Amino acid sequence: MGVYWLVRMDDKSHLLPYARRADFHVGRATELVGRERRVYRLLEILPGAASWGTLIGVILMSIYAPFIAAYFVIAFALFWVLKTGFLTYHLRYNWKRLRHHMKLDWQALVAPLPHDHLHHVVILPFYKEPEAVIRATIESLVAVRYDHKKIIVVLAAEARAGAEAQQLAEKMSQEFGEVFEAFLVTTHPADTVGEMAGKGSNAAYAAERVRVEVLDPRGISYSETIVSIFDIDTVLYRDYFNCLVWHFLKAKRPLKSSFQPVPIFNNNMWEAPALARVVAMSSTFWEMVQQERPERMATFSSHSVSFQALYEVGYWQTNMVSEDSRIYWNLLLANDGQYDVIPLSYPVSMDANAAPTFWRTMVQIYKQHRRWTYGVENFCYIMYHFMRQPNIPRGTRIKIALQQAEGYWSLVTNPIMLFILGWAPIFLGSREFHKTVLSYNLPIVVRDLLTFAMFGLIASSIISLSLIPERPKHASRLRYVVMALQWVLVPATMIIFSAIPGLDAQTRLMFGRYMGFWVTPKVRADVV
């Protein structure tokens, strides 16, 4: 099987023209040579240099130009208030839309639309996750309101996970195989040359296997097949496929679109510690905000896309960490910019990052977020190819580049500047500065502005309470109070689990210390 896999990788005839480039799936500078390598390396240095430059710049400015630094800090605090208001508006709107969509009878909406020709491939890559996690995901697939004989499940195991993982996959296949149109177990070979061990390589391998072993033999059209790739802890809501199909059929260009649900990390919300809940829900909120501005969206975590589109770009990249968002950039570039992400505003439930002990939970969250923020590698990829893809309008390329640059820069610098360096002029400024009214008023003005920005946290608190699962009997009602108040932790979580891992990831990329794929351990209360 490994041999076939390598053969397929060399055959590029099915790929879109731009995807046939040798550097289309570039993962890092070291995979290139000559000028391209130098350019890519420079792009890898750029985000870290910009972030460090900003942070050091604020410190130097506080020492040598404290008055300008103070003006900057005030302006920045105001910017933060407005940004909070702006994002909260989006969040609230999506919250209403999400709740409305959860109430809709999607089956009834889809019924009048011809959709029997559509098939679904559900790829579930896993590593060493316990049976309870996998079973819960497959059982949620069984519970969906959709014709199960149109669903092909691919349980994608890793050879490096050992025989136990494969036995578990086979067990699931035997147990649930009859429910679906097909139930395929794949085993991604270990140590394939040019691949990084991770979700991307496993998923790409599984996609090719399902094409060869199921789609082609059964004559199922690629353009009538929708692939949903789910993290192994993804629990589906009952109408996910109806919602997906409705959007697919209503899309302007369904084969040139990815479909993004809202990942709500609430499966284990009642077991996870407060810090983990805040971090998890913050990630959900960010995706909810993005759902209201689709032109800024890239795919994230669990999502769906036509098999045809995937096939035309060679599936997910196998040589990098952030394959879930990279596939969107692959598709955008290969389709000359004519590619969309369609927000479903319909949830899928996933696990908040929680380990058996508090400390391990903190370490896990940090590592997970470092992996997520390592998505900055996509910035290098985008910039590199935007210099080489003339078919995308220049204005679009500049706009996307600026949006992405601002996103990665603000992710790392904003929390640190706001909550730590905002006070730098007071501590580092000259004696002349310390004598001024400005020096005394600076912390007061900034503190008042940040307090005002807290209304965003109040909104977050209210929305989060509406998204948590039903309270289990063993949990006290007081936990609701804790869950409402836990949002005061946000300034800390923004720094510890957003800015610092982001800076860590950018620094690693800057120095060419490339990251590998770190699998987030999934545990549930009943298996801890």
Add this chain to the structure above:
Amino acid sequence: MPSHLNVVVEPLSRTRRRLLFLASILFFLVAVPIFVFYATGYRYDFLEPNAVITTTGGLYISVGNDAGEVFVNDELATNARLFRKALYIQSVNPGVQRINVQAPGYQTWVKELPVYPYLVTEAAAFLMPERPQVRPITQFTTSTGTPVFIGVASTTEIASFASTSIAFIATSSKATTTLNKNSEYEYIRGLFGTSTATSSSLIARVVDEAKGIFTSTAPASSTATATSETVATTTIKQNETVLFKQGDDVYVRYVGTESSIPYYFCVPAEIDAASTSVRYQAQLISAEQAYAREQGTTSSSTTAVHMNNADLRCRHTIKIDRQWSDVVSFQFFPGSTDLILMHRKDGVYVTEVDDRAWQNTQKIYPASAEAVKVDGGRIYVQDSGRLFEILTQIPTK
């Protein structure tokens, strides 16, 4: 199913988002200058019909007492914010402002301070009890620790001018068999130079004064006390501040780096504060000369007032106001280089170094004090052979 449940809601429209974005930018552009001007000290009174934009300064008053209230020109500062353990009063009009800090049971601290536009004037108030607060330290105590004055007629009033929250017993009996010896008494007595006879303390003080020697015990935080035996008797150094006596006067001199000089040594250079500068200059010449003589160096009086940077004009020596009374001994107030503890002929006083206006002086013990010692952050006094600790806070009951 209700009809509205068959309608899929579209994402926010681009037009709506763009409008929100543009409104945010507009608000930002308008708000930033307003906030910056406000933070810098500009004010505009919207309630005044003919209001104009004014420039203001601020006051930063370290109160030194939890119950202390600050009054600016006799008006309670209600808009003050607690800021680094002191009160920050903003929107103060430029000009000389009269500051009162008072608390029930304490003496009032009053100072007239200049307030300059865009700048904050700092001051550290201190409040000593109106009625001296003492803790008796006796040679013997009861088994429960109550101090006992022995051989004293019960009608004798002990420290009647003062208030003590510590109960004590005065007895005419000299029997000590049922009493415990107080080790603290022995230690404190040792500080005053005698361990037994109470009458010898007076003799010792007379001898000391005759020699012109001040036998202070420097607190633990002192970094140095002397450079020679003679100087050691009149010069005390704590951190970067030197306290010394020349003639009948006591001076404080800052000997640290320019960047760390305490605020009261300086005035803003660009401000026309003629009266302040003239007063500084006049006082400084004699102070500089005094210090130079003491150190055996040339007087630096010609450079007494100088620029240490573009914005501040600083001197280094300040004379402590002794109010024409003779100084018996002096010392830094425990834990501070801003306050001086002076044992004068007319009592024990705390005087602030800050002389931008009159130096506040507050009495903490009457003229009956024979000798004063500072040890371990506490002030002890010997009065009529009896020992007391002077308390600078009214004990909570």
